[in-house]
Each structure stands twice: as structure tokens, then as C-alpha cells.
Amino acid sequence: MRLRAGDAEVTVVPAEGCRLSSLRVGDVELLAQGSGSGAFVMAPWCGRTADGVFRNGATTHRLPLNAGRHAIHGTVREQAWQLADLAEDGRSAAFVVDLADPWPYPGRVTQIVELAEDGSGLTLRLGVETAGDSFPAQAGWHPWFVRRLRPDGPEVALDFDPAGQLVRADGIATTEVGAPQPGPWDDCFTMPDGVDVTLRWGQELELSVTAREEWVVVYDEQAHAVCVEPQSGPPNGLNTHPRLVTRIEPLETATTWSWRRPAPPAG
Template sequence: MRLRAGGTEVTVLPEDGCRLSSLRVGDAELLAQGDGSGSFVMAPWCGRTAGGVFRNGGTSHRLPLNAGPHAIHGTVREQVWQLADRSEDGRSAAFIVDLAEPWPYRGRVTQILELAPYGGALTLTLGVETAGDSFPAQAGWHPWFVRRLRPDGPEVTLDFSPAGQIVRADGIATTEVGEPGPGPWDDCFTMPDGVDVALRWGQELELRVTSREEWVVVYDEQEHAVCVEPQSGPPNGLNTHPRLVTGIQPLETSTTWSWHRPAAPVE
């Protein structure tokens, strides 16, 4: 399915985890192409859950291990979603999927995509709700942004000012927050005033990833792409920063990606 506004086109694949397979701004493709690329939804948890184990009150649950000794990135990225609504102007759409095994609780995840009328921004919204018992959950996005907009173009740079960087132990995020360190990164950063990360491809394009959430994972260890992942909690957050989804309080989170072409420097 494609959404369009201005000179922007977004392709979403509900049959493939509601993944965004393409984000084209004019003639520039912003998302890396191929299996596992684009931008996928992380829910009902983000990043690695240590040992694939989390607790809900006095009950312990074990998830399948799909990242070495850990469970990673939730379950809905591997499910088929359903179209719930689409605007007449073709700028927005809503998709739903029911939580299913191996997740131990009944519930539903909703993703809403909305392009700005002028085509200069995309807002993504996720909701997680229960269909029974309360449970801890997380939600977020894992976009793979291209290193270069064209083969001989400038390499993307990242500009952000985090307050702290989550300390890892054996590859797992802890509850300790340290000073931000230099890249390359596969790390979670804290931004208490909200996520705000700028990606710049020289003078070709600038993209800002913003969110009211305070957690963002930056992954730039691959040659073809960089990842800027706003999420409702840190990796292993089901254990360290649980956010409870109840019958009267769903989890809701959003991110906006906005872009513009920088003005040419004054000579």
C-alpha cells in the first residue's frame, strides 16, 4: 500500500509486519532496501529482553530466544496486519494486529501513519491495548536510514545531544546511565526533553526524528545504513522500566520524521 502527499511516497507492507519498505522524498530513497530493512515496528517489547525472561508481578514468562541467548524486538514484526482505515486523500492509514503466541497476553497493536499535507513530514503512532489481563509492554520503531542518498553522495551524519547513555553489560542494557561516549554505537541514549536527532546528507537533505519519548537507540555499525530508534522504554525495559498496559490505560507513543533541503551556503 502507498500513501502520497506532495512529492513524498510511503510504501507500507501490512503482510510483512506493517513494515515501511520505502520512504521516497522526490527522487531520494531514505530507507535501506531489502529483506529486514525499511522500518519495522517493535512491540510488545523493544531491543533485547535478557535471557528471554520477564516478570509480570509474581509471574515469570519465557520468550523464544532469537538473538543468541536473548529475545529481541517483539513479535508483531513477523505477523500479518490488517488495514483498519484509510483516508480518502491517500495521506493516512491505520493498521491493526492481535497479539499472539509466543506473547502470553491477549491484546492488540495499532499503527497509524499520516503524511503532512505538504509531504514534508510523516507521523507514526503506535498503540498497545489489552484484551484481558494487564501486562508490561513497550513499543517503538526500527528504521534503517541509508548511508548515502546516491552512490557518490555524501555520507549521512548524526547530530543529537543526549543527556546520558545506558551502560551495557554483556550486551544487555542495565539501569546505569553514564556519560555519552563516541561512536560507533549500538546503544540506548536518554533525552529527557524528548527524542530529537538530526540526520544530514551534506547539503542534499536533512531529516529530524522527534518523539515525546525520552529513549532512543542509535545503531551505526553497518556499512549500508544507520538506525535511529525512538521507543517507549530502553532495551530490556520489560524488566528494568516496565510500563503497564491496563484496561483503562493503553500504551501510546508516536514519532515524527520531518525533512527539508538545507539552504545553499552563502558565499
């Protein structure tokens, strides 16, 4: 499904986890292409859950291991979603999916995808609801932004000012917050005033990723793409920072990606 506004076009694939398979601005593609690329939804958890184990009160649950000895990136990215609503102007749509095995609690995840009216940005919204008991959950996005907009174009540069970086042990983020370290990264950063990361492809394009959440994972260890992942909690957060979804309080989170073409240098 394609949504359009101004010179921007986003392609959503409900059958593949409601993944954004393409985001084009003018004649350039911002998302890496191919299976598993684009931008996918992480829910009902983000990143790695250590040893695939989490607790809800006194109850221990075990999730299938799909990242070595850990469980990674939730379940809904592997499910087929359904279209719930499509705006008449063709620039926004809503999609839903029911939580299912191996997640042990009934519920629903909703994603709203909306291009700005003038095509200058994209807002994504996620909601996680329970259909029964309360449970801890997380939600976020895992976009793969291209390193270069064109084969001979400049490599993307990241600009952000995190307050801290979660210390990792055996590849898992701990609760210890240290000073931000130089990359390359596969790390979670804290931004207490809200996620605010800018990607710059020289003078070709500038893209800002913002969210009200304080957690963002940056992954730049691949040659073809970099990932800037705003999320409602840190990796392993089902255990370290549990956020309960209840009948009266769903989990809701959003991110906005806005872009502009920088002014040419003076002179």
C-alpha cells in the same frame, strides 16, 4: 500500499509486520532496501529482553530466543497486519494486529501512518491495548536510514545531544546511566526532554526524528545504513522499566520524521 503527499511517498507492507519498505522524498530513497530493512515496528517490547525472561508481578514468562541468548524486537514485526482505515486523500492509513503466541497476553497493536499534508514529514503512532489482564509492554520503531542518498553522495552525519548513555553488560543495557561515548554505537541514550536526532546528508537533505519519549537507540555499525530508534522504554525495559498496559490505560507513543533541503551556502 502507497501513501502520498506533496513529493513524498511511503510504502507500507501490512503482510510483513506493517513494515515501511520505502520512504521517498522527491527522487531519493531514505530507507535501506531489502528483506528486514525499511522501518519495522517493535512491540510488545523493544530491543533485547535479557535471556528471554520477563516478569509480570509474581508470574515469570519465557520468550523464544532469537538474538543469541536473548529475545529481540517483539513479535508483531513477524505477523501479518490488517488495514483498518484509509483516508480519502490517500496520505494516511491505520493498521491493526492481534497479539499472539509467543506473547502470553491477549491484546492488540495499532499503527497509524500519516504523511503531512504538504509532504514535509511523516508521523507514526502506535497503540498497545490489552484484551484481558494488564501486562508490561513497550513500543517503538526500527528504521534503517541509508548512509548515502546517492552512491556518490555524502555520508549521513548524526546530530544529537543526549543526557546520558545506558551502560551495557554482556550486550544488555543496564539501569546505570553514564556519559555519552563516541561511536560507533549499538546503544540506548536518554533524552529527558524528548527524542530529537537530526540526520544530515551534506547539503542534499536534513531529516529530524522526534518523539516525546526519552529513549532512543542508535545503531550505526553497518556499512549501508544507520538506525535511529525512538521507543517507549529502553532495551530490557520489560524488566527494568516496566510500563503496564491496562484496560483503562493503553500504551500510546508517536514519532515524527520531518525533512527539508538545506539552503545552499551563501556565496
